[in-house]
Every structure is written in structure tokens, then in C-alpha cells.
Amino acid sequence: MIRLEKRPRPSRTFAWATPLLAVLATFFFGGVLFALLGKDPVQSILTIFWQPLFGEFSFFYRPxxxxxxAPLVLIAIGLSLGFRAGIWNIGAEGQYIMGALFGAGVGLAFYPAEGVFIFPLMVIAGAFGGWAWAMIPAVLKVRFGTNEILVSLMLVYVAEQFLASMSLGLMKNPEGFGFPGSRNLQQYPSAHNAEIITNSGMHWGVVAAMIAVIFAYVLLARHRLGFAVRVTGEAPRAARFSGVNPGRLILFCLGTSGMLAGLAGLFEVSGPAGQVSIDFNVGYGFTAIIVAFLGRLHPVGIVLAGLLMALTYIGGDIAQSQLGLPAAAIQVFQGMLLFFLLAFDLFTNYRLRFGRTEAA
Amino acid sequence: MTPLLTLSGLTKTYPGVVANDDVSLSIAPGEVHALLGENGAGKSTLVKMIYGLVKPDQGGMQMNGAPFAPAEPRAARASGVGMVFQHFSLFDALSVAENIALGMENAPGMRILSQRIREVSDTYGLPLSPDRIVGDLSAGERQRVEIIRCLLQEPKLLIMDEPTSVLTPQEVEILFGTLRKLSADGTAILYISHKLEEIRALCDTATILRLGKVVGTCIPRETTARDIAEMMVGKVLSTPTRSGAALGEPVLKIERLSRPSPSAFGMPLREVTVTLRKGEVLGIGGVAGNGQDELLSALSGEMLSPPGMITFKGQDIGTLGPNARRRLGVLAAPEERLGHAAAPDMSLTENAMLTGADRENLVRGGFLDWPAARAFAVKIIEAFDVRTPGPGNAARALSGGNLQKFVIGREVMQRPEVLVVNQPTWGVDASAAAAIRQALLDLAEGGASVIVISQDLDELMEISDRFAALNEGRLSDPRPTAGLTVDQIGMMMGGAHGMEVAHV
Incomplete structure (x- = not known):
């Protein structure tokens, strides 16, 4: 008989080896999946992981x-703070949408005036939008003890309805010949989140993500608030005993993650996406959950995981167009990554035992 | 008389530790046999082997002359071995009869079962109504449920693991009456305890274990408690000493403190009133679950209370959180070491930061000073002789006694003006317990006031100036410890719970 046995203490080796093992297992089983679909597995994997970085058109893919x-990292950093404390914000997608709507709304309100103050105002509005949307589950949890997982998740669908309503109604481009979607902010210099260095992919969202990573790292390692987050996750009663106010911590964690998700939405809508449209959101808020866990809820890990996830997105697109792999197969491939991560994660705290073991 | 059960040369090794080393003993029918030893001496492993939970590596057992090697508890029960564990396995939401039925191999119908529960409870003087919901029962009554569950199987050998730790003195008397009756009827009893006076009152013979080995046997009635204790510990014990200085002015006033319990099966505090004076050790006894946890969280600041109920040197602190109280000098150490007093997976340095942040200046402008926290942890480890490779070790890697020394030491080192501790020596070996008690006394000597909440009456009698008891969330009037009799203490603890159900 095979059984799981709790390790006396978590294995440090496994804690670090798990992401690597998960990636390798994903390579292998993803390859099997692609082979079953009639594609060359090695070429498929290479297309996804090699082409974007070192292929012929890498100058286009690297940015x-x-x-x-950037949006994945920015959102995942916020989520990781809450996840560390056992506060589960699953609705970052909704906060991302609301951040974009608030930010774009401010920008569009000033159209066609130009001024250096417009973009900073949009950033503040975007952060506020995400923060306010996350405060709904936070306040409900603190005040009435509701489950933040359900409330934040359900609010994603509410936000999507807002997005649809805005792109068809209030924010619709009056000169858009009746097409849904707002004015293109890329063509409105004061509101455009342009690349800081041309063709580098470096826009203000990337800068914000870097700042967030450093901020989170310092917070968790050196600051009292970060310590409170960690203790709450490890031992909630001990945290309370040490003086942590659980309600305030919930407000802080949900608020921060909402704010960062809102910022990600704003930088996206004013930069790469350009306009508020019905299909503006592409699931960054949900993928960021994978990124947060893949990165071990650690700021540096999240950067690596975010880049890896971005790679599978880009590589997946290439594989779709060049090899004709179905989009669903790429999503399965990404799902495998989280699946294997969680599966191998078990061995951090447990080990397999073969044969009959007696109860001690 | 032929022995009922003979153990010969039982040995059990776990990775890195020999739990039992060549242990032999024999129990005759009707004999009350004590198994004595400190925590970690191997008592539990030994009885688990008899009960079929653990298999011995070497050696064998004989029951009535025939080889006895139970593969699992069911086999042991079929051979007539019953065991009452220290921790009850009962469902709060079910009735007594339902709980008992769940633990039986082939339970009869509820009516017949209730009838039999009444019979057994009458025969052995264990007052218990089969229809009551377990969640409403006191710890003593819960234990009776477990005992009756065993007795219904008509065991030839009954194993009792630390049965009195949750009982009032009166309840202990009832239990002893039951055990004596059982013994007179020919049931052998293996009685595990470290309370020496009880063993001297109840047991016919005693086997003493230390570090897994039998270090002696004795007839408890003819041996002094001190001699037995020294056999257990293997060295001469030093009794904590204190000078008995005069008490100073009032420091902490608790006035009509009433709070609902934060948890469903907890106990609300009801008009708790007591004044703590400078340099005093106030002992608070009582059976577990009578409001001890709630009182500690009300004093530590985890549970807030309306103004006017708790005042420290004239300042209202009931509305202040834990850190604000710490800054004033009111510190606490809860009962549960892992998960409450300390975060299990965090290092000792981080655990030192947990409560020491403010008073030890481990924080500057919100930023944590880890080198200072580490130095603080090292200071605690050295001052309290905590056995650990270093402050980087995780809290849960420490043994219970060592972690308890760390947790108590962490608060004592912060020079509290008021220290509240709950079960400071629970599950701690005798020498560590003596060190912790001495530290509390030294603290009081230095002018601090200490509240010790404990279920160990001997401990409270030894170190406290005044004694009060919690019963159903009410605190009795404190009385000077000197001259208190066991009977008086028992009455303060609420006498025997549930006596109205049957007459003994």
C-alpha cells in the first residue's frame, strides 16, 4: 500500500525543486498531448519556448x-500578499476591468485637452477603481463574515457587464461609426501609456510592476506589516495574540491587491490595448493566480513565473498560427503547469511511504 | 495468583529515539498498577503496544498464560483490554448514548443501550444520563462517557491515561471509588499518571519508567512521594523557593468582567472580579473549559472588553489591543504553545519578534530589526536553557518542554509588570517545570504581579499567594493559599459536576 506521511518539517529542497519539476512534467505531458494531436512534440515545445526568445522574429516577440x-506580475504581487495571509482574492480580473474603466474614464473625460497632469490622474483613478472594487468583498467579509472567494469571484462577472455597458454606451467612441468600443487612447498623447524606450516593450506598467516587486520584497522581509501578513498565514491565532488586527489586515491585503490589479488594467487600456472594448479583458486576473503560486508567493519567484507564463502565451500564439495547434490545447498546456505545481507541492509537506505503516 | 498480563522485554525504537527498552512487568487480576514517568519516558508507547496501536520490535506479551500480540485495537478489545485516553474522542453534537454506540463493535438498539448505560453507571457510581448532549457535559462527565464505553465491553484490563488531569478533587474521589469497585470485582487497572499523591492513594504497585527503561518498582503506599519523584527524574529535585515578602499596592483590577465566549462550545466569562497586587502570584484553578482560555484572551487583549472592567494602575485597558497592553507592561503566555503562543513553522528569531517587537525595541519606524530579534532570541535561549541548535530553528522542531521554556522566557525577559500565564508547565518534564515555576516566582519577587492559570493544583499550591477557581465562567473569591484544604479547593472549583443525576 502507498500512503502519504507528513514530514516532520517542510522539505526545503522540494520547496525550490517543485517549480522546476512542474515545468519539466508539463513539457513531457504537454509533448504527449501535442503528439496525440498529430504534431511533432519536440517542435511544438520548441515553438512555444524557443521561438519567442531566440527565433527568427525574436526582435518582435521579446518586447x-x-x-x-508586466500585468501578470503586477497583479500576482498583490494577490500573493493576501494569499500569504490566507485571504483569497479570486476576483483580480474584475478589479483589473474596473481599474481600466476608471482610468480610461478620466482620460476620456479630458479629451481632447492635452496636459501632463492627465496621465497621472488616470493612474490614480485606475488604482482607485481596482481598490474600490476589492473593498466590496473586504468590507463584507470584515463586517458580515462573508466568504471573500465567492464575493470577489462573482464581482468579476458584474465588472464584465459594466465593461460591456461602457463600451456600448457611455464610453463609446462618438466618431466610431457605431462600432462598440471607446476612442483609442493610443491616438490621444496625454492619455497614452507609450513605450518609454521605443520597441523595447518597456511602458509605465513595466515600471510599476518593478516597483511593486521591490515594495513587496521589502514589505515581507523587513516591515512589520509584512511580518503580520506572514504570521497570519502561518498561525492565525498566534498573529492575533501578537497584536495583528485581522479585520485591518483583510482590508489592507484585498485593498492592495485590488489597487495593483486596477493599475494593471489602466496601463493595459491606455497602452497595449488602447481602448475600452467588450473583449478588453483576456484573463490576466485569473492567470495571475497561477503566476502567484508558480512563483511560490515570493516576489522574485513571481517575476520569473510571470515571464514564464507570458512566454507560454506568446509561444502559444505562435504555435497556433504556425503549427495549427488549437487554442484549447494551449490552455490545457497552461493548466497542466498549475496542476503539476500543486501536485508536486504535496511533497514539500508529505512524503510517500510504501508498504504497511503502523499508526504511531 | 497467575498474572493476567505479562510483558517481557518489550522494546520499541523510533528513528533517533528508543521509546521502550527491554520493559517487563506483570499485572495480576484485580491489581491497580501504576505506570509512572515523566513526559517522554515511554509510558504512552508502552500502553499503545498493549492496546494494539503499536507493534513492539522485540519482546512479547502474555495474557492469561497465552501469547498476546494484538494487531489492532479491535483485537485488544476482543481480548478484554479497554483504554480511556487522555484526550477524548467524542462528538459534541451527539448524545451520550449515540457517542457510546459509535465506539462499539456491535451496538445494541438505543433503548437497550441506554438501559445498559444506566445499569453500568449505577453499579460503578458514575452518574451519567444517556440522553444528554456531550457538548453540554463537563470534562469529568465526558470522561465518564469514555469509561462507560469501555466498561460496556466488560474488560479484564482497563488502561487509564492521566485520567485526573481534567477533574476536580471531588470528581477524582468519585473516579477512585469506581476504580476500587472495579478492582474488587477482579478488573485489573493500569493507571498512568505523574501525580504521585494519587498513585499513593490508589495503586497497589508501581512501575517507574525513565527514558524508556524500567528504573524501579515500588509499593506506592510504603514509599514517599519525594522518593518516587526522584526515581522518576533521576536526580534530586529542588523545590521552588520564595521569600514571602509583603504584598504591595493593587496593580490590576478586574471588575465584573463579563464577556460572551468567542467560540460555540466555549464558556462565557461571568462577572469575574479580582484585584491583583504588586509582587503577588495569584493562582487560578479549575477544570479545563470553565473559562480559562477566555480569561486569558480578555487579559492579553485578544478579546476586548467594555470600559471599566479591566484597569491597570488606574488606566482602563479593556479596550486596548495586545500591543498597547504590552507597551504598558501587561504580558501574557497562552496555553497552546504551537499555533497560539508561537507560530510553528517560523524560526525562534521570528517567534521572539512575535511578542517582543515593542518592548525590546525590535522595530524602527515600522521596519524590523532582525539582528536585534536574533540577539533577543539568543538571550532567551541562554537564560532559560532552551535546548536547540540555534535561534534559526523552527518552533515546532523543539520539544514541548523546551518550547514552553522559550515561550515563558520570552515574556519574562520583557520585564512585565503583570504576567498572565495559562498552563505554564503543561506537558513539560519535571526539571523544566521547576525552572519555569522558579522563573515566575523570581519575577514576583522582583515586584511584578503574576496570574497563573493552571489545572495542576499542586503547582498552584506551591507557587501562589492566593488561590481562586474558575467554575462555569465565574471566579470564586480568592483566598490565601496557606492553610487551604483539598476539600475547600474542591468546593471552590464547583464540587463534583453532574452529581444530581445519580447518587453515589
């Missing part, structure tokens, strides 16, 4: 890595 990675 994409930053563009796709």
Missing part, C-alpha cells in the same frame, strides 16, 4: 514578453 508579463 511582447514585457508587455504580457
Amino acid at each position: 511582447q514578453l514585457l508587455i504580457k508579463g
